[in-house]
Amino acid sequence: MNKSKAAFLFSAENLAKTGLYMWTFTFAEVLDIKDTRKRWNHFLTLMKRRWPDLCGLRVFELHKSHGLHVHLITNRFVDVNECRPMAKKAGWSRVHVQKVSAERAQYLAKYLSKEREPCFKRWRLWAAFGDWERSKVKDIELDTPRAKIYRLCKTVLGWEGNHQFNERMQTVETLYRETF
Amino acid sequence: MEKIIEAIKQGKILFVGEYRGHRVETIRYVDKKTGQKAEFLSIVYLVERRNGSEVVMVSQDPGAGVKDAAEVKITAQKGKLYAFELSGLENVRGMLRARMPAGVELLAA
Numbered sequence: 009m010n011k012s013k014a015a016f017l018f019s020a021e022n023l024a025k026t027g028l029y030m031w032t033f034t035f036a037e038v039l040d041i042k043d044t045r046k047r048w049n050h051f052l053t054l055m056k057r058r059w060p061d062l063c064g065l066r067v068f069e070l071h072k073s074h075g076l077h078v079h080l081i082t083n084r085f086v087d088v089n090e091c092r093p094m095a096k097k098a099g100w101s102r103v104h105v106q107k108v109s110a111e112r113a114q115y116l117a118k119y120l121s122k123e124r125e126p127c128f129k130r131w132r133l134w135a136a137f138g139d140w141e142r143s144k145v146k147d148i149e150l151d152t153p154r155a156k157i158y159r160l161c162k163t164v165l166g167w168e169g170n171h172q173f174n175e176r177m178q179t180v181e182t183l184y185r186e187t188f
Numbered sequence: 189m190e191k192i193i194e195a196i197k198q199g200k201i202l203f204v205g206e207y208r209g210h211r212v213e214t215i216r217y218v219d220k221k222t223g224q225k226a227e228f229l230s231i232v233y234l235v236e237r238r239n240g241s242e243v244v245m246v247s248q249d250p251g252a253g254v255k256d257a258a259e260v261k262i263t264a265q266k267g268k269l270y271a272f273e274l275s276g277l278e279n280v281r282g283m284l285r286a287r288m289p290a291g292v293e294l295l296a297a
Contacts, residue, residue: 009215009217009226011217014217014219015219017226018219018222018224018226021224022224141222143221143222143224144221147219147220147221148217148218148219148220149217149218149219149220150215150216150217151214151215151216151217151218152213152215152216153213174281177281178281178282178283181281181283185234185243185245187211188208188209188210188211188234
């Protein structure tokens with residue numbers, strides 16, 4: 009678990025209050041990931057134009073052999089037969105949708121636990137769209153012994169900014185081990 | 189020792205070290221805006237390598253059925269050698285951290 013995954017799970021929980029639909033969008037061929045992202049933005053724009061009140065969460069997944077594809081959870085029913093021509097227009101191939109429970113939505117969080125691929129540097133692995141109350145990573149507070157030690161050191165030693173971060177973390181780790 | 193040999197034969201990755209202590213920690217994530225929270229338990233073992241040069245933190249999920257820290261029972265004795273079955277090992281800023289699969293017991297070496 010990390011803060012991003014926690015924020016995703018909380019957001020999925022909020023979204024699940026009205027029922028969830030899980031979508032998977034894939035391509036027939038493997039595409040460059042930047043191209044995939046462009047096509048996704050195009051497709052999402054088309055969907056939001058057609059269904060302005062559509063809310064959801066999207067997760068990028070880099071498959072071992074099929075390249076980048078997109079998983080989406082939405083809060084309302086959308087006719088897949090109406091959606092497929094839009095997907096085709098934006099350059100997508102296969103569209104699959106099924107109704108899921110909130111627990112099933114947590115399945116998507118597993119992609120957020122994986123080690124980030126170098127090509128995903130500075131990318132948002134998940135994002136929310138639409139007008140709804142979602143959790144943000146900046147609002148997530150972590151409560152662990154290490155986090156407590158870090159906060160205490162920050163107050164006592166006056167740590168500010170990000171300089172000497174590695175040295176700070178080593179100090180925290182040493183103090184943490186001393187607590188055993 | 190037989191259990192360790194059996195585990196090695198099964199292809200399990202083991203790390204042998206001196207058990208120095210453990211603690212059951214509660215890890216909490218709280219959303220300051222909505223108040224939602226998620227919490228889970230983690231067992232953290234402090235293990236010293238035999239040459240005494242390095243300390244390794246081994247963490248383990250106590251399992252889905254365990255809800256309270258008091259339910260976790262560890263019978264390992266401080267100062268004795270144990271084998272820890274590993275599911276992950278990483279070097280975080282020059283410090284070794286390892287993970288054990290849930291529900292796996294320590295093997296006396």
